[in-house]
Amino acid sequence: MPGIKKPDTPHSRYSNKVCRSCGGKINRIFNRSGLCSECYVKTFNTERFCLKCNTIKPANEFTPTSVYCKKCLSKYTNDKWKKLKKDAVEYKGGRCEICGYNKCIAALEFHHKNSSEKEFNIGSVRTLQISLIADELDKCILLCANCHREAHNVIS
Structure with missing residues (x-):
């Protein structure tokens, strides 16, 4: 609403969230990975999670835009x-x-x-x-x- 100033405190839902990798503070409102932005980038660039076979695999087993690994994507497409x-x-x-x-x-x-x-x-x-x-x-x-x-x- 106009005229109402939002508090300067972080979003209450995320004010006490910590990174599951390094223990640092998570400051992004829409972060569901449980990782801080630095750890997310490191993890995403080295390994990713396939939504089809529910496994973590090296990032080179994925196409750049897919949430499925190459093997699952190929099977899905076929x-x-x-x-x-x-x-x-x-x-x-x-x-x-x-x-x-x-x-x-x-x-x-x-x-x-x-x-x-x-x-x-x-x-x-x-x-x-x-x-x-x-x-x-x-x-x-x-x-x-x-x-x-x-x-x-x-x-x-």
Whole structure:
């Protein structure tokens, strides 16, 4: 409120917090790590905590912006891609539209009926939800790898 001066004392919730590493005073209001700013920088630059596998690992096992270690991030990304591919294949009927092949999802591919209407390559979109790529899937037919190669060979 205007006219009311805040006291010069530190935030009461943090006035008695001490660093769990060096015992120094923690003076940042939003510090949840339990470390003073100097120890936080030292720790963060040498090791980090992975939120996926709940372990402390060397900082070089993380990408600069991720809260997951590289191994967990890779697994998370691959699992997300596999789910998106599964959902997209199910959306298009689950089998090759020419020969009916449906044994291995990795062998099923999306072929644009008219390449001039193509806005993006379905295979390169790994972060979107199926609802966001449905319009592009509607421009495609689902083909097995063999039929897809034959379709492109006929076009050439």
